[in-house]
Amino acid sequence: MNSYKxxxxxxxxxxxxxxxxxxxxVPGILKxxxxxxxxxxxxxxxxxxxxKKxxxxxxxxxxxxxxxxxxxHLNSEYKDPSLIRNKLSLDFFRSLGVITPRAQHALLYLNGQxxxxxxxxxxxxxxxxxxxxLPEGAIFYATDNDANFSLLTEEEEAKTEILQGYSEVFDTNGKGEQLLSDLIYKINTLSNLEFxxxxxxxxxxxxYLKWLSGVVCTQNFDGFIHNYALYWNSGTGLFEISPWDCDGTWGRNRHGELLPYDYIPIEGYNTLSARILYNSTFRSLYKKIMEDILKNKFTEYQQKPLIYAEIEKIKPWIDKDPYMVKxxxxxxxxxxxxxxxxRNRRLYLLRELVHLS
Incomplete structure (x- = not known):
């Protein structure tokens, strides 16, 4: 495990x-x-x-x-009593073929403490x-709940700016904002056939549907309208979506509180997902993707060794972490x-597959 001083x-x-x-x-030194x-x-x-942490x-x-x-980024994972939900989620998304930042646990010392x-x-x-x-392009972070692919805010008021909720991180040729603006506008205004x-x-x-499957399986409540990145790939000319900050998953919300396994429906939520899944062709593709994941990825058999491996990596340090002892x-x-x-989430989603028919 990396150690940062x-x-x-x-x-x-x-x-x-x-x-x-x-x-x-502020300036500092890292050893x-x-x-x-x-x-x-x-x-x-x-x-x-x-x-505190x-x-x-x-x-x-x-x-x-x-x-x-x-x-x-060094995330404290303070509200997750396992400290592994974020890591498990990001690894899970990567296994689905979704572009995803790498994560690893590390030990942090600050001024010797x-x-x-x-x-x-x-x-x-x-x-x-x-x-x-990866090809250059443009990258945007969904920085708050208004990043919902809608022309309305979370409170259902008209947005004053179409890119409200998004923050530009990088743009190779200066076209990113216009491309994302066009995408959001068309998501909300095209007829079903045009869409x-x-x-x-x-x-x-x-x-996108693989990402949606990952968010739905892990039940990342915030992930639909927040805590993701959009990457415009100049090689394909298409936007791709990537997860970020997935600590409120695997049965708990971002506050560490229990979240019922059937809290989020199989369709998820946000404007883009709703419009995509309204289309029978796209919905059939989503069902096929989800069926494969529920058979081969999101199972107790597949996840058990991954869960226990992550726990074993950090277990020797738990009683030394001042915020984890209790x-x-x-x-x-x-x-x-x-x-x-x-187990419970998988069985629920298997039953709900009928709604994608």
């Missing part, structure tokens, strides 16, 4: 803590693999910032790129594209809890 001058740490909601960075790296660091995430974004300054990354077990995530940016030999003909020219339908009894029962969720 971060040092921040006390004055800069005081600045960082003065406004935990600010994205302004890793006997190397001393100059970095910028800030808190990241939304509600997690108000908890915070998440961090680290930007490399000198050297500018480390292991082909310019930015990495052990801060616990974290999940290190790749940043989905231009460096990610280069690292994995079937035009939308596959703008978004990779099969990859959660040890729950942690030890989480493997079976997640397996029970897989």
């Amino acid at each position: 971060v040092y921040i001058h006390p004055k800069d740490l005081q600045t960082l803590n003065k406004d935990i909601w600010s994205d302004d960075v 890793h693999d006997a190397k001393k790296l100059l970095i910028d660091i800030t808190y990241r995430g939304d509600s997690i910032r108000k908890y 915070k998440s961090y974004q680290i930007t490399f300054k000198k050297p500018y790129v480390v292991n082909r990354n310019h930015v990495i 052990f801060k616990g077990i974290y999940l290190e995530l790749e940043s989905f940016d231009e460096f990610f594209l280069k690292k994995w030999n 079937e003909r035009e939308i596959p020219k703008m978004i990779d339908i099969e990859k 959660k040890m009894p729950v942690f030890l029962s989480e493997s079976q809890f997640i397996l029970d969720f897989v």
Whole structure:
């Protein structure tokens, strides 16, 4: 497991803590693999910032790129008593053929104090594209619940900007905003016949349906309208979708509370999913994809060794993590809890396949 030793001058740490909601960075030093790296660091995430175990974004300054990354994220996974749901989810999406950032657990020390077990995530940016030999293009993050592929906000009020809810991360040729604007507008205005003909020219339908299957199986409540990235692939001329921050999954929500296995329907929700699944051809493709996943991927047999492998990796450090000591009894029962969720969720989805006929 990677070990990161971060040092921040006390004055800069005081600045960082003065406004935990600010994205302004402070300078620091990262020691890793006997190397001393100059970095910028800030808190990241939304509600997690108000908890004691915070998440961090680290930007490399000198050297500018480390292991082909310019930015990495260290997620505290504070509300997940297993610490593995995010990792399990991202690995699951990748197994479905969805473009997905890599994740691995790491140990974090801040100014010599052990801060616990974290999940290190790749940043989905231009460096990610280069690292994995993907074509350049444009990348957008869904930064809040208005990233719902609709012309209306979450409160069902008219949006003042069509890209409300999205944040541009990278754009090779400056066409990304216009391409995404056109996509969202057409999703909401095309007739059903026009939708079937035009939308596959703008978004990779099969990859979207694989992503939708992943969100539905893991029951990622936030994932439909938040916590995803859109990547316009210049090689295909199509948008693809990628998951992000999947800690509220596998039977719990993002607050760590129990979520009934049948909480989210097999169709999921958001405007794009609704329009795609209204079409019989696309719905049949979704059913075929889901049937294959429920047979070969989302099963107790397939997931059990993955769950236990992740638990065993971090188990030696749980009683040393200052934020996990009191959660040890729950942690030890989480493997079976997640397996029970897989069994119940899978049976529920198998019954619900009839609605896709």
